[in-house]
Amino acid sequence: MADRSKRLSTNIDGNFFVDSTCINCDTCRQLAPGSFIENGEFSSVFRQPEGEPERYQAYQALLACPVGSIGVIVPDKAQMRAATESFPLLIDGEVYYNGFNSEKSYGANSYFVRHPDGNWLIDSPRYMKRLEDFFERMGGITYIFLTHEDDIGDAPRYARRFGAKRIIHRADADAQPDAEWIIDGLDPVAAVPGITIVPVPGHTDGSMALHVAGRYLFTGDHMSWDREINGLRLATVYVWDEETLRRSAAKLSEFSFEWVLPGHGDRMQLPSDRMKEELRRLLQGRSGACL
Ligand code: SF4
Ligand SMILES: [Fe+2]
Structure with a gap:
């Protein structure tokens, strides 16, 4: 899981964030393009997900991230479970x-x-x-x-x-x-x-x-x-x-x-x-x- 102490300053305030362990692989930007953007050498959250479909996509990105660089301050267990079950x-x-x-x-x-x-x-x-x-x-x-x-x-x-x-x-x-x-x-x-x-x-x-x-x-x-x-x-x-x-x-x-x-x-x-x-x-x- 991502580390709040390594949260990138390029993230917009809110529940989801990317930390500095990001390897800029693009996966989150493919799965949740409404929330994640490339920012220099990293991804960051440019808009917090709003509504069910965007939150679902953001949790899918969190799970697909290869290095666990995406975090949530207050996790929604039901959403996390639904996103887990969406794969494959x-x-x-x-x-x-x-x-x-x-x-x-x-x-x-x-x-x-x-x-x-x-x-x-x-x-x-x-x-x-x-x-x-x-x-x-x-x-x-x-x-x-x-x-x-x-x-x-x-x-x-x-x-x-x-x-x-x-x-x-x-x-x-x-x-x-x-x-x-x-x-x-x-x-x-x-x-x-x-x-x-x-x-x-x-x-x-x-x-x-x-x-x-x-x-x-x-x-x-x-x-x-x-x-x-x-x-x-x-x-x-x-x-x-x-x-x-x-x-x-x-x-x-x-x-x-x-x-x-x-x-x-x-x-x-x-x-x-x-x-x-x-x-x-x-x-x-x-x-x-x-x-
Ligand atoms: S999926 Fe993870 S490692 Fe890849 S760009 Fe997004 S935050 Fe960075
Ligand atoms: Fe390659």
Whole structure:
């Protein structure tokens, strides 16, 4: 839990606050954009949540914060319980955002996909009994897809618990050398019906995206939605190779998708032709900062 003695002075007065242990991962700003804002090197509360939906979102942010930097002076136990029970959060169809982001992956978002040939975990949340029980109820985890070396989180522990196969690219495999399935080269790999692994080097040498059911694209830190430019953006900070990054983005034009579901940055849904148009605009030169 956050420490009141470390409360940042940039917070507006009131119940919710951010302390100086914040690692500026953006998770709270994604979950509760009406309350949290980036302020220099940290997040802070710029407006106290008002009303039920905003308070609920602020508690979700508090729970998802990977380092426990968000505090409340007077906790509302019922709201906290409701927010806890909201995770994993159904996004669409059989796709969930797990919440409980892990400090080990710098607060990256992780996802769960239910699939008739075995369920998928995309990157890894903190190891939580609540999540373990949820995955169990949904039929376990067959594959753990690691988008890149930064977002391993507690994948080894989930893999052991569920006997899941961890998938990572050879170029990033130093981060998980005992992974059960190592992907080589640049060609897309049809993993199971409806799911394709797409190597997208650039942010790291071994970054990969996952294309699911012709609708969802899990992008790791390769590409995300940027709320400021209201468009897609590519990683420009911590980029292994800029030219390769752009070539990888161009490769994604071959795929049709409505959803962009990143590790860091905002997720977005648009009709697939609009998403294609956004990708085209991005490739024509628009880019922004990304982790
Ligand atoms: S979720 Fe936590 S660590 Fe991440 S930006 Fe918000 S307060 Fe900081
Ligand atoms: Fe990364």
